Each structure stands twice: as C-alpha cells, then as structure tokens.
Amino acid sequence: MRTRAIALISSLFIAAGISLSAQSGANHVTGQDEAGYESLSSKVLKLEKKSDAFNFYLNFAAAAGLSDSEGKWQGSMYSKHLRMEILGDLTPRIYYRFRHHLDMAALKASLDNFALATDMMYVGYRASGKLDAIVGKMPTAVGGFEFDEMPVYIYRFSDFTGRQDCFQVAAQLSYRPVPDHEFTFQIASTANRRFADQWGSPSYVATTSLDDRAELQKAAFPFMYSAAWSGNLFGGMLQTRWSLSYQNHLKDNGGYILALGQKLNLDRLSWYVDLYGEWDGADRLGMISTDFFSSGEKVYAGETSNVSLVTKLNYRFAPKWNLMAKVSFEKAGLRKIEELRGYRTSSVYVSAIEYYPDRTQDLRFFLAYLGRHCSYNEASGIPNVTTNTMELGLIYRIKAY
Numbered sequence: 001m002r003t004r005a006i007a008l009i010s011s012l013f014i015a016a017g018i019s020l021s022a023q024s025g026a027n028h029v030t031g032q033d034e035a036g037y038e039s040l041s042s043k044v045l046k047l048e049k050k051s052d053a054f055n056f057y058l059n060f061a062a063a064a065g066l067s068d069s070e071g072k073w074q075g076s077m078y079s080k081h082l083r084m085e086i087l088g089d090l091t092p093r094i095y096y097r098f099r100h101h102l103d104m105a106a107l108k109a110s111l112d113n114f115a116l117a118t119d120m121m122y123v124g125y126r127a128s129g130k131l132d133a134i135v136g137k138m139p140t141a142v143g144g145f146e147f148d149e150m151p152v153y154i155y156r157f158s159d160f161t162g163r164q165d166c167f168q169v170a171a172q173l174s175y176r177p178v179p180d181h182e183f184t185f186q187i188a189s190t191a192n193r194r195f196a197d198q199w200g201s202p203s204y205v206a207t208t209s210l211d212d213r214a215e216l217q218k219a220a221f222p223f224m225y226s227a228a229w230s231g232n233l234f235g236g237m238l239q240t241r242w243s244l245s246y247q248n249h250l251k252d253n254g255g256y257i258l259a260l261g262q263k264l265n266l267d268r269l270s271w272y273v274d275l276y277g278e279w280d281g282a283d284r285l286g287m288i289s290t291d292f293f294s295s296g297e298k299v300y301a302g303e304t305s306n307v308s309l310v311t312k313l314n315y316r317f318a319p320k321w322n323l324m325a326k327v328s329f330e331k332a333g334l335r336k337i338e339e340l341r342g343y344r345t346s347s348v349y350v351s352a353i354e355y356y357p358d359r360t361q362d363l364r365f366f367l368a369y370l371g372r373h374c375s376y377n378e379a380s381g382i383p384n385v386t387t388n389t390m391e392l393g394l395i396y397r398i399k400a401y
Helices: 006-012 040-044 195-199
Strands: 055-069 072-089 094-101 118-126 131-139 167-178 181-189 204-206 223-233 238-247 255-265 269-282 299-318 321-334 344-355 362-376 385-399
Touching: 118 167
Parallel strands: 204 299
Antiparallel strands: 055 072, 055 385, 072 094, 094 118, 118 131, 131 167, 167 181, 181 223, 223 238, 238 255, 255 269, 269 299, 299 321, 321 344, 344 362, 362 385
16 A cells, blocks of 8 residues: 555556455454465465364565665664454354454553453354344444455554554444444443543643643543444445444543545556544644653643545456555644644555465565554644655465364
8 A cells, every 4th residue: 555656656556355244454343254365274284274263364464675774875774564363154153253462561441351462352242144243352343344354454644644543442233234234323432541541641632722730530421432434335346434423432522533435446457535523622642742741741622623534446457466555635723723723634644565475364464564654733833744765575475274
C-alpha cells in the first residue's frame, strides 16, 4: 500500500476484495477459516485435517528500511508485525477466535483484565442462519475497509485509523435478513483501564481555549454503542462497510464516529474509498492533545474534530504480481477555538509492488514507499513535518495448522 507520484495518486483515488461471507479483516468476527492456503502441518507432517475446530496462524512482517530523518537517510532492519492467531468452529453453532501480539509486553489492563497484547478473545454463537451473538474482546464495530483489514497486510495506517482503540470487551448481535446484507449492533467498553490509569487523576479538558481547564469526570456507563451495515451488491462487485457509533467515555464529554466505506471489486482490480469522521467531547486517544499539551499535564483537548478520506487500489497486473497504492487526507481541529478549527492537515502516501511466489501460501515480498506530510496553520505555532521511508521486506500469514 504505498504512494508514488502524489499528484497521480490523489487524482486516481478520489472516487472495496473481501467477501461478506468470508472476509479476513480485523473486524471480521466469525470463526470461519480462510480457504485456499496449504498449512505447514499438511506439507511437513502430512497430517490430514478432519475438522475446522482448530486453525493456527502466525502473522509476520519484516523489512529493511531507509528513513529520511531531518534530511538525513538512515537504514535499519526490523520486524513490523508478529501475532499468533487461533480460530475455529467447535460445533456448527459455536465458534471462537483468539489473536495475540508476540511482539508486545503481555501486561494486563487494570479494568478488563485482558492483556493489552491480546487483540481478540471471543466466543460466537450462531442462533440461526440469520442471527449471530458474540461476547468477549473483539474489534469495535467501526466501519470502513482500512479499519476492517487484517493489520499484517497494512504497510502504514492513516493517522485516524492508526490511533483508534480498536479492540475492546463487547457484546454484539449480527443479523442477516438476506445473505448479502448484514446489520450489526454492538455495545463495547470504552475503557480497558481504570479511570485514573487511563486519564490521570486529576485530569482536565480544555474546550474554549487552550488555557481553559475543566476537570474530567468518570462516566457512569463508559460504553460505545454502534450500529453497522455491511453490504454485498451486484454479485460482490460493490461492497459497503458503514457505521455510526456514540462513545460515552466521560460524563458530559461523549462523541460520535461516522464511517462510510465502499469497495469496488473487478477481475484484477479492487479499490476502496473510506470516509471517517470523529467529533469528540474529550480527546481520549491524544490525536490532537499531544500537539498542545505534555503528557505530564493530564490535559486533553475538548470538542475536537477529525475528518479523514482513505483510499486504496490493488491491481493484479500479472498472476504473481500486484501494484498497490494508498493515500489518506485528514483534517483535525478544535471546534470551539476559531483559529484552531482546522489547524492540522496530514497526508499519508503509500505505494508498493508485491510479488507472490506461491499460490498455496499467503506470502508476498514487497518494495514499498511510505510517506507522510503534516502541515499546521500559523496560529498553532507548530512546524510542518515530512517523513519518507523505503522498505524491502516480506509479509507472511503462515497457516501452521
């Protein structure tokens, strides 16, 4: 996913393929295994798989990179991603999924008792062919295709999606009145740590000016309520991931997230366009607060807005080769402070050429460019920032069993 010529990509992408019934994205919460790839157990041990109750994956990405830092290029080699994943159908009705970082400290959160390194640990129940119920730690039901994509496949997230708190303890109902349309309703926690651990005590919100301080108060019911629609139209040619969420993470300081994702699937080309908007009473994730306040102050920006457009194109121009390009444009600001209303504009550009050596394995080698430019208005007093990175590496979703 990465950009080449900025002008070419921006004109190419202003205008989504994972199938509704078998998508493998981060927000996909069924226990179904992905078909078509041969496992290590079958190749090496010659084991015959007799059920779909246990599927084991290792998601791995690594690269050698050249990065531009303050006008100087520096090189390094690093792991980008390492997670283990276990999922399956225990019965025709009961399924589960577990995914855990192996490159992150397994410290438990002070409120929900899950390790912060655990993305998912949930159990689902198919009440009928149309209704599913899921409970556990899972992706929040925010729409959009970038949010939904398997993280190991993403070279770089947009600023908006990359800063979201994607995985929380939740209860979810999914209803499919017809096979091609699914409606999801979810109640998720907005906190995995206790109030003092997450926000600081005391902590404050600045709303009408950067010097205005009002003390934050804990919400009685710190939950996020989401409604989402996933559509599969014209025989899968057009897909949708739309959602609206209300997050009540603080008393009198709630917020909304709107996500509108649409994806076009053609024979050798897929293209999605996501529109995201977040309007928050207090900047819990620090997307804006870190521009103005130090972490020691425990002060958060209030009445914030983040609007983002993310678009990505994949073109499989040969059986083993793919061209990918992705760009995001984002605007952030403080709604109650006129001179800081749209003070920051950020753009992420990514382009890559990918080589798939073996159709039985989910393995690709890549050469990618990752760029980001962040500009600030004069009133903010913050200097502009530009970064550039070239990467040569691999992404391998290893199907171990």
